[in-house]
Amino acid sequence: METQTGTAVQGGSFLIRPSDTTQCFTPEDFKEEQQMIAKMCDDFLEKEVIPKLNELDDKEPGLMQSLLDKAGALGLLGAAFPQEYGGLGEDFVTATLINERLGAGHSFAVAMAAHNGIGSLPILYFGTEAQKQKYIPKLATGEMKGAYALTEPGSGSDALGAKTSAKLSDDGKHYILNGQKIWITNAGFADVFTVFAKIDGDKFTGFIVDRDTPGLSFGEEEHKMGIKGSSTRPLFFENCMVPVENLLGEIGRGHIIAFNILNIGRLKLCAAALGGSKRALAVTTQYAKTREQFKVPIASFGAIQSKLAEMFIRIYTTESALYCTARWIDEKEKALGAEGKRGNETLLGAAEEFAIECAMLKVLGSEALDYVVDEGVQVHGGNGYMDDYDISRSYRDSRINRIFEGTNEINRLLALDMYLKRALKGRINLLTPAMAIQKELTSIPDFGTDDAPFAEEMKLIANFKKAILMCAGAAVQKLTTKIEGEQEVLMYLADMAIDTFQAECALLRAIKMQESGHEHAATTMDAAHVFIADAADRINHSGKNAIYAFAEGDEQRMMLIGLKRFTKTNAFNTKEARRRIAAKLLEKGTYFL
Numbered sequence: 131m132e133t134q135t136g137t138a139v140q141g142g143s144f145l146i147r148p149s150d151t152t153q154c155f156t157p158e159d160f161k162e163e164q165q166m167i168a169k170m171c172d173d174f175l176e177k178e179v180i181p182k183l184n185e186l187d188d189k190e191p192g193l194m195q196s197l198l199d200k201a202g203a204l205g206l207l208g209a210a211f212p213q214e215y216g217g218l219g220e221d222f223v224t225a226t227l228i229n230e231r232l233g234a235g236h237s238f239a240v241a242m243a244a245h246n247g248i249g250s251l252p253i254l255y256f257g258t259e260a261q262k263q264k265y266i267p268k269l270a271t272g273e274m275k276g277a278y279a280l281t282e283p284g285s286g287s288d289a290l291g292a293k294t295s296a297k298l299s300d301d302g303k304h305y306i307l308n309g310q311k312i313w314i315t316n317a318g319f320a321d322v323f324t325v326f327a328k329i330d331g332d333k334f335t336g337f338i339v340d341r342d343t344p345g346l347s348f349g350e351e352e353h354k355m356g357i358k359g360s361s362t363r364p365l366f367f368e369n370c371m372v373p374v375e376n377l378l379g380e381i382g383r384g385h386i387i388a389f390n391i392l393n394i395g396r397l398k399l400c401a402a403a404l405g406g407s408k409r410a411l412a413v414t415t416q417y418a419k420t421r422e423q424f425k426v427p428i429a430s431f432g433a434i435q436s437k438l439a440e441m442f443i444r445i446y447t448t449e450s451a452l453y454c455t456a457r458w459i460d461e462k463e464k465a466l467g468a469e470g471k472r473g474n475e476t477l478l479g480a481a482e483e484f485a486i487e488c489a490m491l492k493v494l495g496s497e498a499l500d501y502v503v504d505e506g507v508q509v510h511g512g513n514g515y516m517d518d519y520d521i522s523r524s525y526r527d528s529r530i531n532r533i534f535e536g537t538n539e540i541n542r543l544l545a546l547d548m549y550l551k552r553a554l555k556g557r558i559n560l561l562t563p564a565m566a567i568q569k570e571l572t573s574i575p576d577f578g579t580d581d582a583p584f585a586e587e588m589k590l591i592a593n594f595k596k597a598i599l600m601c602a603g604a605a606v607q608k609l610t611t612k613i614e615g616e617q618e619v620l621m622y623l624a625d626m627a628i629d630t631f632q633a634e635c636a637l638l639r640a641i642k643m644q645e646s647g648h649e650h651a652a653t654t655m656d657a658a659h660v661f662i663a664d665a666a667d668r669i670n671h672s673g674k675n676a677i678y679a680f681a682e683g684d685e686q687r688m689m690l691i692g693l694k695r696f697t698k699t700n701a702f703n704t705k706e707a708r709r710r711i712a713a714k715l716l717e718k719g720t721y722f723l
């Protein structure tokens with residue numbers, strides 16, 4: 131298959147495959163059309179959304195809906211929907227790019243993502259032809275607004291513990307829903323809801339519920355810490371009469387809808403968080419350049435430059451991991467199409483293939499954003515604490531991202547759980563490389579040098595992977611089925627994997643830029659080097675704690691020696707690299723890649 135990044139990549143295989151720049155799609159590879167769409171999103175945001183952020187947060191009646199309508203008129207809501215349902219049929223990378231660029235729109239971004247992601251995709255991917263024809267064209271234009279209702283007072287992370295019930299009416303024409311959903315984004319104005327309820331008490335099933343369905347009512351708007359402009363309300367179902375033709379997918383298979391949609395949602399949340407991070411960095415950089423203390427701009431202080439550089443680095447590494455994955459999903463989708471798969475089997479199948487990466491992206495994107503806004507407030511000093519300053523809103527709005535679309539704890543656990551299940555099923559071979567590492571531990575280390583370009587960096591990434599496989603392999607051997615109960619170990623392993631995934635994507639992108647003579651290659655290489663140096667310490671820390679948790683005596687000693695070897699870096703002046711990055715950032719005034 132001819133693709134922009136080379137051969138098709140297997141989901142989750144980054145731990146066992148050699149680093150390869152041909153498998154790394156980057157924003158520098160965007161086509162002209164994609165750059166134009168990005169510019170259109172930026173313009174829309176600057177002209178329509180940013181000037182209205184206060185009014186949005188004050189919930190000015192009708193404002194959010196009218197902004198969604200305007201985005202719909204530009205084709206931004208249905209960009210990724212197929213053309214036969216009124217969309218533009220753009221590929222997944224382009225859809226991700228739109229989510230990223232509009233992600234800087236605070237509450238608007240949340241409303242939009244809920245609308246065209248979890249609010250529309252269940253119907254697009256699991257609806258019957260009649261359901262798709264009825265809803266998707268209107269969702270694509272924004273004529274209808276969508277929402278997704280899964281969470282209940284007693285079931286959040288444990289989504290399948292939902293109590294909302296559904297019962298077929300005596301005449302067989304309706305499902306009668308009773309129960310409650312909470313914290314439903316867009317509930318204040320959405321026309322259509324994907325709702326999950328249990329038929330006859332145990333068959334977890336999806337339903338399409340129109341706003342005016344008899345028996346559906348809404349509670350008051352929640353008063354939230356942030357994203358105040360986003361509508362968040364409870365839904366009450368009291369003998370709510372949902373026509374049988376609104377059953378979504380198959381009876382008892384609602385979990386397939388809920389979980390598959392969330393894979394895509396998680397990647398898109400990362401994209402939106404990235405957009406928010408870039409805006410927060412731009413605002414903070416401008417502030418640092420203009421705010422003077424001790425008769426000089428605070429941007430001249432090393433302590434501030436170091437923060438700005440670290441913000442840049444986290445954005446750069448997030449962006450690198452995000453677009454690599456988005457392209458892999460595109461490629462897999464095409465491959466599945468070529469195999470004869472149709473409809474929901476292509477994109478959902480592709481997203482499932484990269485579900486591990488999607489879970490990791492959700493975690494790393496939301497945590498990068500939290501870091502960026504937190505340090506952004508710090509750079510603003512007391513002003514950062516004042517509502518008048520943009521960064522204050524960014525700080526409040528950021529926090530939710532670690533909670534919804536699966537908390538970051540759940541996503542860390544999920545990523546590891548999927549690895550273990552895939553390994554057990556033979557879908558991914560972790561055993562052979564893990565055994566090879568055990569053998570390597572007892573042999574004499576290879577002190578040879580490799581003069582190939584970037585060989586040292588590539589070796590480090592390969593060593594990080596060895597560190598994970600060594601720890602994960604031993605943990606599984608030692609703890610066997612008890613490993614699920616040792617969440618702390620799983621968290622350490624997940625952190626090691628997330629750091630490695632990001633480090634690899636960041637490095638491969640920097641190498642590609644270097645090889646193509648890109649004007650910012652030196653800056654991205656600095657960013658990759660600093661990230662790798664810090665990641666080595668973090669991986670060492672997590673690995674050590676994991677090893678202490680399950681190994682003792684000689685085994686523990688041997689693994690600690692291995693871990694030290696696998697996370698050993700050469701001396702690198704991170705302070706100077708951060709200063710160089712900050713200098714470039716201050717010159718450009720914004721994230722400039």
Ligand SMILES: Cc1cc2nc3c(=O)[nH]c(=O)nc-3n(C[C@H](O)[C@H](O)[C@H](O)COP(=O)(O)OP(=O)(O)OC[C@H]3O[C@@H](n4cnc5c(N)ncnc54)[C@H](O)[C@@H]3O)c2cc1C
Nearest residue numbers: 278279280281286287313314315533534535536537539540
């Ligand atoms: C502003 C906002 C908008 C939202 N929008 C929507 C929406 O549109 N539609 C919708 O359906 N839902 C929505 N939600 C709900 C959201 O998805 C849930 O809040 C989220 O899934 C977490 O569930 P919970 O709040 O019940 O937390 P809980 O599940 O009670 O979790 C509490 C803590 O325990 C941890 N925890 C839970 N289970 C485990 C475990 N097995 N192992 C380790 N740790 C665990 C969690 O990580 C968390 O730290 C929204 C929530 C908010 C706040």
